[in-house]
Each structure stands twice: as C-alpha cells, then as structure tokens.
Amino acid sequence: MVRRSGIGPEGRSSTAVRRRKQDLPSLQGAVKRRVTQPSVPLAMKLPKLLSVEEVAAGIRRHPEVVRRQARDGRLPAEKIGRVWFFRPERLAEAGYTQFLPTMASSETPPIPATDPPTESLVRVLGEAGLEALRRPEQDAIFDAVGRRLAEAGFSMFVFLVADGTGLRCAFRRVAEPDSDFEKVAGQPAVGTVIPFDRAPILHGVCTTLRPHYIADADELVGRMAVAIPAVAGNARRVSELLHMSTMIAAPLAVADKAAGVIVVVGPRLRQADLPAVMAFANQTAAALETARLLDEARQTEEAAVLALAATIELRDALHSRASEHADLAERFAEHLGFDQARQRRVRYTALLQDLGKLSLPDSILKKRGRLDPEERALMMAHPGVAADLLGRFASLADLAPLVRAHHEWFNGEGYPDGLRGDAIAAETRIISIVNAFFNVTFDLPFKTEATVDEGLQELTRFAGINLDPALTESFAAMCREAASHKASWYQQMLDALLRSTPSVPAGPKDILSVADSRELRIIYRIAQETNAVLDLGTLLSRIVNIIRDVMGYYMVSILLPGDRADELRVGAHSGYAIDITGLTIPTAQGITGWVFTHGTPQVIPDVKTEPRYIGLDEKVRSELAFPLISRGRVVGVLNAESQHADAFSEADVALMSAVGSQLASYLEVAQSHDTLKREAGHDPLTRLNNRRLFLERIQQEVIRAAAAAESFSIVFLDVDELKRINDTYGHLAGDALLREVSNALMDAVRGEDVVARYGGDEFVVLLPATPAPAATIVAQRISDGIARHRFMAGRELLQIPGVSLGVATFPRDGATAEELLATADATLYRQKRKAS
Structure with missing residues (x-):
C-alpha cells in the first residue's frame, strides 16, 4: 500500500504517487487558486x-x-x-x-447605525438588473434599466470612461418623460464630456470602485455647475427638474477596472441604499461586458464569413456579385422587420451561397449552354457541399440549412431536397428573390433607368413558381417606394446597374483551379477534416499534417503562447524525429520568438549563418516562420523547415498569408472551446471544481485504487448557519463566506488533492493515497484553518460560523463513489446532531 509521506500542504508524494500522477490526468491542475481579497484596503474599512x-x-x-x-x-x-x-x-x-x-x-467614533434600504428601490433595482442581463446590446441595456428606474421616480445617467481623462455621458433617462430636459439644460446631455478634474467625486468612484452618496441638494447643484460650465446658469432649474435632492454614483466595474459610472438621482435616496445600487451597477456592468463579448463573437463570425467569401472570389469564373446581393438582401430583411440577428443570417447566406461551387471543375463553371446529365448532377450537389462545409464551423453551422436550400423552389420543384412553400426558411426565400432580381436586371446586356421597374414586373411572373408570392410583392413595393422617395440606397443601386456589365464566363487565363491552388486545397482540407467541435490538440495536429502534406515541407510546427507571458509552447508538429509537443521556448530567443514578438514573418535562407536559429535536426538548412494574427493579436506562429538552403520564397510567404488568417481563426475558436470546457467544470463563485468534475475524478480514483490495492479518503463538509448569514447580512455576505471557506480548504491540502464545491453549502475533498488516520489529521487541519479565516459582511468582519465534517476511506467505508459519499455524509450529520 502506498502511504502518504507528507500530510502538510507542502508534503512530498511518494515515488508511487508521483508515478501514478504521470499515468492519470490531473484535474486539480485546472483549478486556479482563487484568493478573495477585500475590495478596498482593510485599513479603510477597519482602521x-x-x-x-x-x-x-x-x-x-x-x-x-x-x-x-x-x-x-x-x-x-x-x-x-x-x-x-x-x-x-x-x-x-x-x-x-x-x-x-x-x-x-486609532480610536475612531463608532459608525452610526443606518436604516434598512428602501424596499421598493431594492425591488426596482433588482428588476432593472435582470432587464439588463436579458439585453444583447449596450443601448438596449441602458434603455431597459433607465425605463425601470424612471417608473420608480428616479433619473439615471450613465457615464463611460473616455480615453482615461474624463467621462462621456452615454445615456440619460429623466424620471418625468414630458420634461424638456435639453431645453432647460441648454445642451444635450448625451455626448457631453466631463474631465476628471471637474468631477472629483465621479473620478473617485472610478479609481476606488466604491459607490458615493450625496444628500445635500445645494452641493449637488454646485458640483453640477463646476462639472458642466455650459449649464452653470441653469443648474438650479435642472436640479429641480430632476428632483435632485439626493444622488448615488456607483462604478461600472469590469475585471477590477471601472468602465464608467452609473448615477441615480431622485428625492428619497438614502445611504442605506448604497449596497443595492452597487449590486445593480454590478449587474449592469456584467450585462455590458456580455454585450461586448457578443459583439466580438459577431465580429469573429463575420470575419470567418468574409474570409470564406473572399475564397469564393478567387474563382474569377464565378464573377460573383455576392456583396451587392448581400447588401440588398439585408435591406429587404430589415424592411420585413427581421431582428438584427436574422438580418445577419440573410447577409451571410447571400455571401456564402456559392461556396459549394469551389468543388466544381472549371469545365462546368465556364461551360456555355446546357449541362449534360452528369454535369448537372455535379452542379446540383454544390448546395450540399456548401452546407457540409459550413456545418464544420460551430459559429456558422446555423447557416448550413439556409445555404443548402438556396436553389429550392416555392412550388417544390427545386433541389437538392424538393422543399415547398414555408418549409423553405424565410431567409432563403429572400435570397431567391434577390438572386432573381439581379438575373433580370444586372445580367441584361443593355440597361436603362426603366430596367428596374421592368425587372420587378418580370419577378411577378415567377411568383408562386420559384419565388414566394407574398415576399415578391413586398420586395417590389420596397423598391418602388424607394424610387418614389429617391432613397440614397436606391440611387446608388441604379448607378451601379447602369455601370455594370453582364456576368459571362472568363477566359482560361483568369481561372484559378481548385486542384492547382495550394491555398484553397489547404483551406478546404482543414475545413473538411475538422469537426465543428474539436479539442485544441487534435485540431493542431490535423493542421500541421495537412500543411506538410500539401506543401511538401520537411518539418512543420505550430507554437502557441505558453503559460508564462515570456514563452512559447509547441502545440503540434509534423515530421520531427522526436516528440516536441509541449516544449517551451522563450520569446526572447529563436526565430519563432522574434516573429511572435514582432508579428512579422521571417524567411531564413541558411540557418547555419543565422545566430538566432535554435535547431533540433542537423539536416535543416532553411526556415520560414509566419505569425498567426487574429483581430490584430498574434495568437501563434506557424513554422516550416526545409532540408535545402534557400528553399522558401516570397510565394511561400504569400501562401502563408492566404491561409494564416484562416488558421488563426480556427485556433481562436478552438482555444475558446477549450476554455469553455474548463469553465464548465468549475464553480463560478469559488473557482473550485464543481460536482460533475469531482464525480468524474473520484470514479477514476476508485478504479486506480482498486487496481493498485491502495486506499484513499474523502472529507465531506457542510458550512454551518449559511442561511442565517444570508438572512441577516444578505446573499453577498453568504457568497463571501463560501469564498473564504474555499480559500481555507485550498490552504489545507496538497497540490494533488481535489477540492470541489459539491452544492450549496457543501464541499468535498478527495485525498488520493491517504489512509484513514492521515485523513483524520487533514480533516482537523481543515477545521482549524477555517476557524482562523474571517469574511466581510458589509462593514462587519465576521468569523466563519463553523463547519461539520465527515470522513470516509476506500475500501473500508465503501467500494464505490456513491457508498463513500453516503458514508461521509452520514458521519457529517451525526457530528452535526451531536454538536447541537
């Protein structure tokens, strides 16, 4: 039996334990030790x-x-x-x-007791915070919370940090909707910039991340006059309009940094309302950060669509007007009242509808006249090819059925699935109308100003056959209304129509063959062989193998940022004689380190004359290192090496440039997926393992210990009086208590031990290779450690009420995870009953 050789947090494991750790993956390593620090220095709260x-x-x-x-x-x-x-x-x-x-x-006078917060305000702020979390965009968030507060008689202003020198008013909502606020103030509130030196209170809120309360109406008038000189003469009238006798300013804090300040003013705010307003500001800040992340995700999605659309444009034979189709289709979707998400889907579908034609040979794309049955079968397969390709991208998978159906007819006679009527998505029916409109206007050999109206009349002849009759009528009405009002977009479209030439197949010299295009072969094979959800290691291995196979390079590797900011880690490689996965290289050394740091590709004709070169193979003579850049940030380095001197040319750099953005996009998606997988296994409050991950780990330990005839133990603990803390001091205090218990647990265990929040006020610790006597000592150390920890409940510093513990050891107390947990739980409740 392997015994625990060290029971302290710094104890060393035995040889057998270290060997076991090499054989099994450790989930404990994924747990970031989270330390809860006070939001402000203790001296400020507890002098x-x-x-x-x-x-x-x-x-x-x-x-x-x-x-x-x-x-x-x-x-x-x-x-x-x-x-x-x-x-x-x-x-x-x-x-x-x-x-x-x-x-x-250090004696200070006691802080006077305050009244409880206004119940109605707490309710309104809670509702407003929930409203914010449901909104996907910044303006919608501001409008939702402002409306809620206005209904309760409070005015709200939102100021965002502007270039670190001041605050810009991004939103205002006055409690009295009929009041002419701008007229009284003499200028619009939104857009006003206030330097920090004119608003020291708001500046202090941003720097300390603490809310501020003012209950002096005259002080508020004076501060407003100083902050905004343009309204100084009307400051008193503005104050009366807003009923501004009290004010609370709270920070919009994101990642320990203020993104702005939210200011609530009204006639009956109290100092006791500070925590409620602060909690509301935190919810609003979280909603704003979520909206920002969603916007970034949309930008990444659009970048992927545009990259694929650009790949289609490489086939000059298509003479695609995809961007013009996309603009008109998106405008029509907006006219129909589609929300922004559906408008984007329409646009993306228009851009990617010809993606499947990349798989078609030039003989079909250039052919004049009718296709023979075999060629027609290949042509009819291209929507399915495009759908399969899009289905491999998690962020674009919802476009797959829309692109697949873009040749379906309203009467059911289209392809590939013969869909009919409303079975065809509305987004795809819009694309069909726009495509038909371009066919009867832009593709005509001669155009006049009457061409658009004639084309709209022509569309009505196809209504009910391949086009949706109701949507066709709406499209014609939109165009005619725009023509009568001389809308700018319609005039631009008319000018483009009169300048356009009909689409005809290009000559052979203009065609970029899929078979001859190494760029497209790499992009297509990566998309073809990569599933919608892949772990990062698998994706990297596939990428390097594809590039080495297509390009014929001697060795290929991809390096990613390491755990430390000053190092790179080999994520995957192909062609190397030894396994170098995980090898780290300082960013200050080597050619790849230089490329990562500077974001510039490097071609080394002869590595023997290059002092920066770090070699692993004596046969290598030349090297190409290319930065993988996504949204302006270097996310990795693609490195290729050759046995021949001067083997890489500008053509290789151009190729890497063509595929590099794709690879960077794939990497970023895979890294995000990898991060989400890690986050899914951890408790968001304490950052400990969650119940699901702990159950997986204990099942592994049962199998390992049974095979090795070893023992292990678990410690199950329950936090006493959590409900009393929540009821007395609020749930924020209860959260602080739970975080402090998690800190104490992490202090008391070894690196290989697994600590998890099991649920609610329950925690559990898995102690590998730990017999019952040693587990009892660990349990006592946990209890003693928790007794020495304190947590903040508002302005009070409280001792943790205590915990009840239960210990169970494998196989003495159970042969399965369920039996061990049941035994430890029963022991815990016996202790709890005995203590009571």
Whole structure:
C-alpha cells in the first residue's frame, strides 16, 4: 500500500504517487487558486487592524517571520484570503505592549447605525438588473434599466470612461418623460464630456470602485455647475427638474477596472441604499461586458464569413456579385422587420451561397449552354457541399440549412431536397428573390433607368413558381417606394446597374483551379477534416499534417503562447524525429520568438549563418516562420523547415498569408472551446471544481485504487448557519463566506488533492493515497484553518460560523463513489446532531 509521506500542504508524494500522477490526468491542475481579497484596503474599512508590515516594524522582525509565526499560531492573527492582519489589543494581551499607543491613536467614533434600504428601490433595482442581463446590446441595456428606474421616480445617467481623462455621458433617462430636459439644460446631455478634474467625486468612484452618496441638494447643484460650465446658469432649474435632492454614483466595474459610472438621482435616496445600487451597477456592468463579448463573437463570425467569401472570389469564373446581393438582401430583411440577428443570417447566406461551387471543375463553371446529365448532377450537389462545409464551423453551422436550400423552389420543384412553400426558411426565400432580381436586371446586356421597374414586373411572373408570392410583392413595393422617395440606397443601386456589365464566363487565363491552388486545397482540407467541435490538440495536429502534406515541407510546427507571458509552447508538429509537443521556448530567443514578438514573418535562407536559429535536426538548412494574427493579436506562429538552403520564397510567404488568417481563426475558436470546457467544470463563485468534475475524478480514483490495492479518503463538509448569514447580512455576505471557506480548504491540502464545491453549502475533498488516520489529521487541519479565516459582511468582519465534517476511506467505508459519499455524509450529520 502506498502511504502518504507528507500530510502538510507542502508534503512530498511518494515515488508511487508521483508515478501514478504521470499515468492519470490531473484535474486539480485546472483549478486556479482563487484568493478573495477585500475590495478596498482593510485599513479603510477597519482602521484598528494592523498589517504584517506594521507588526514587523513594531517587533523588529522580518515580515516573513511575522507571517510564519502567525501561521504557526505564535502570534495572535486572523486572515482574509491570503492577507494576515492583527488586532492591537490582542497583541498587547500577548505581551507586545508597544502596540498600546497604536490602540489609543486609532480610536475612531463608532459608525452610526443606518436604516434598512428602501424596499421598493431594492425591488426596482433588482428588476432593472435582470432587464439588463436579458439585453444583447449596450443601448438596449441602458434603455431597459433607465425605463425601470424612471417608473420608480428616479433619473439615471450613465457615464463611460473616455480615453482615461474624463467621462462621456452615454445615456440619460429623466424620471418625468414630458420634461424638456435639453431645453432647460441648454445642451444635450448625451455626448457631453466631463474631465476628471471637474468631477472629483465621479473620478473617485472610478479609481476606488466604491459607490458615493450625496444628500445635500445645494452641493449637488454646485458640483453640477463646476462639472458642466455650459449649464452653470441653469443648474438650479435642472436640479429641480430632476428632483435632485439626493444622488448615488456607483462604478461600472469590469475585471477590477471601472468602465464608467452609473448615477441615480431622485428625492428619497438614502445611504442605506448604497449596497443595492452597487449590486445593480454590478449587474449592469456584467450585462455590458456580455454585450461586448457578443459583439466580438459577431465580429469573429463575420470575419470567418468574409474570409470564406473572399475564397469564393478567387474563382474569377464565378464573377460573383455576392456583396451587392448581400447588401440588398439585408435591406429587404430589415424592411420585413427581421431582428438584427436574422438580418445577419440573410447577409451571410447571400455571401456564402456559392461556396459549394469551389468543388466544381472549371469545365462546368465556364461551360456555355446546357449541362449534360452528369454535369448537372455535379452542379446540383454544390448546395450540399456548401452546407457540409459550413456545418464544420460551430459559429456558422446555423447557416448550413439556409445555404443548402438556396436553389429550392416555392412550388417544390427545386433541389437538392424538393422543399415547398414555408418549409423553405424565410431567409432563403429572400435570397431567391434577390438572386432573381439581379438575373433580370444586372445580367441584361443593355440597361436603362426603366430596367428596374421592368425587372420587378418580370419577378411577378415567377411568383408562386420559384419565388414566394407574398415576399415578391413586398420586395417590389420596397423598391418602388424607394424610387418614389429617391432613397440614397436606391440611387446608388441604379448607378451601379447602369455601370455594370453582364456576368459571362472568363477566359482560361483568369481561372484559378481548385486542384492547382495550394491555398484553397489547404483551406478546404482543414475545413473538411475538422469537426465543428474539436479539442485544441487534435485540431493542431490535423493542421500541421495537412500543411506538410500539401506543401511538401520537411518539418512543420505550430507554437502557441505558453503559460508564462515570456514563452512559447509547441502545440503540434509534423515530421520531427522526436516528440516536441509541449516544449517551451522563450520569446526572447529563436526565430519563432522574434516573429511572435514582432508579428512579422521571417524567411531564413541558411540557418547555419543565422545566430538566432535554435535547431533540433542537423539536416535543416532553411526556415520560414509566419505569425498567426487574429483581430490584430498574434495568437501563434506557424513554422516550416526545409532540408535545402534557400528553399522558401516570397510565394511561400504569400501562401502563408492566404491561409494564416484562416488558421488563426480556427485556433481562436478552438482555444475558446477549450476554455469553455474548463469553465464548465468549475464553480463560478469559488473557482473550485464543481460536482460533475469531482464525480468524474473520484470514479477514476476508485478504479486506480482498486487496481493498485491502495486506499484513499474523502472529507465531506457542510458550512454551518449559511442561511442565517444570508438572512441577516444578505446573499453577498453568504457568497463571501463560501469564498473564504474555499480559500481555507485550498490552504489545507496538497497540490494533488481535489477540492470541489459539491452544492450549496457543501464541499468535498478527495485525498488520493491517504489512509484513514492521515485523513483524520487533514480533516482537523481543515477545521482549524477555517476557524482562523474571517469574511466581510458589509462593514462587519465576521468569523466563519463553523463547519461539520465527515470522513470516509476506500475500501473500508465503501467500494464505490456513491457508498463513500453516503458514508461521509452520514458521519457529517451525526457530528452535526451531536454538536447541537
């Protein structure tokens, strides 16, 4: 049996344990040790407390000695997260009388008790926060929360940080909708920029990330006059219009940084409302950050669509007007009242409808006249090819059925599936109408200003056959209305029509064959062989194998950012004699490090004369390193090496440029998927493993321990009185309590132990290779550690109420995960009943 050789957090594992860790994947490594720090320095909230440095100076010891003595219990100390602090009175009781003057000088008057927050305001703010979380865009978020607050009689202003020098008003909603706010103020509120030096209160809210309350109407008038000189003369009238007798300003904090300030003004705000407004501001900030991330995702999706559309344009034989089709189709979708998401789907479908034709030979694309049955069968297959290709991209998969159906007819006689009527998606029926419109207008050999009207009349003849009659009528009405009003978009379309030439097949010299295009072969094979959801390692391996196979390079590798900011890690390779996956290279060394740092490709004709070259194969003579850039950021380096000197030319660089953006996009999607998988296994509040991941890990440990005839233990614990803390101090205090328990647990265990939040107020710890006596010691250490931790409940510093623990050991207390958990749970509740 393998015994635990060290039960402290820094204990070393035995040889067998280390060998076991090499054989099984460790999920504990995925847990980031999250330390909950106070939102502001403790001295600001609790002025009587002393830091490690202050105590070290007082007793003339090094701060690390003070920390060690606090950890060992030789100094009376308490802890929040990783921060030790000391109470002067307890130090004096322990014999350190030099801290008695500190006690005397730090006396502060008690903070007066405050009334509970306004119940109606809490309800309104909660509803407004939920409204914000449901909105996908910034303006919609502001409008939703502003409307809720206005209904409750409060006005709201949102200021966003502008270039780090001031605040720009991005939104305002006045409680009285009929009031002429701009007329009274003398200028519009939205767009006004306030320098930080004119608004010190708002500046302080941004820098400290703490809300601020003002209950003096005259002070508010004065501060408004200073902040916005243009309204100084009317400041009093504006204040009366807004009923601005009280104000609360709260930060819109994202990732420990203020993105702006939300200001609520009205006649009856109180200091007790600060926590509620702050919670509301946090919800609004989270909604804004979600909206920003969604916008970035949309930009990434659009970049992928445009890249694929550009690939289609490489086939000059198609003479595609895809962008013009897309513009008109999107405008028609907007005319029909489609939301923005559906408008984007229409646009993307128009851009990608010919994607499947990349698989067709030039003999079919250039052929004049009718296709023979065999050629027609190949042509009819191209919508399916495009749909299969799009289905491999997770972000574009919803376009696959739309593109597949773009040759379906309304009467059911189209291809490839013979869909009829409403079975064809509305987005695709729009594309069919736009395509037909271009066929009867832009593709005519001679055009006049009457061509559009004649074309619209021609469309009505196809209504009910291949076109939706109702949509065709709506399209004609939209165009005729635009013509009568001389809409700018219609005039631009008419000008483009009169300048256009009909689409005809190009000559042989203009055609880029799929078979001869290495760029398209790489892009197509990657898309063809990559599933919609892949783990990062599999995707990288496929990419390097495809590039090496198509290009005939000697060796190919992809390097990604490492765990540290100053290193690269080999993500995958092909052609190397040894396995170098995971090898790290400092960014300050080597050609790949230089390329990653500078974002510029490098061609090395002879590596033997290049001092930066780091070689693993003596046969290599030349190298090409190319940065993979996505949205302006280097996400990796594609590295190719050859046995021949001067083997790489500008043509190779051009090829890498053509496929590099695609590879970067694939990498970013795969990395995002990898991150989501990790996030799915962790509790968002404590950052510990969640229940699902813990159950997977304990099942693995049962199998391993049974095969090796070893034991292991689990410690199950329940936090006492969590409901009382929530009811008394609010759920934010309960969350702080749970985070502090997780910190104490991580302090008490080894690196290979698995800590998880099992659910609610329950936590569980898996102790591999740990028999029952050692597990009992660990459980006691956990209990002692938790007793020394403190958490913040509003302005109060509280001790953790306590925990109940239960221990179970495999195989003595159970042979399965379920039996062990049941035994530990029963032990826990026996202890809880005994304590009560």
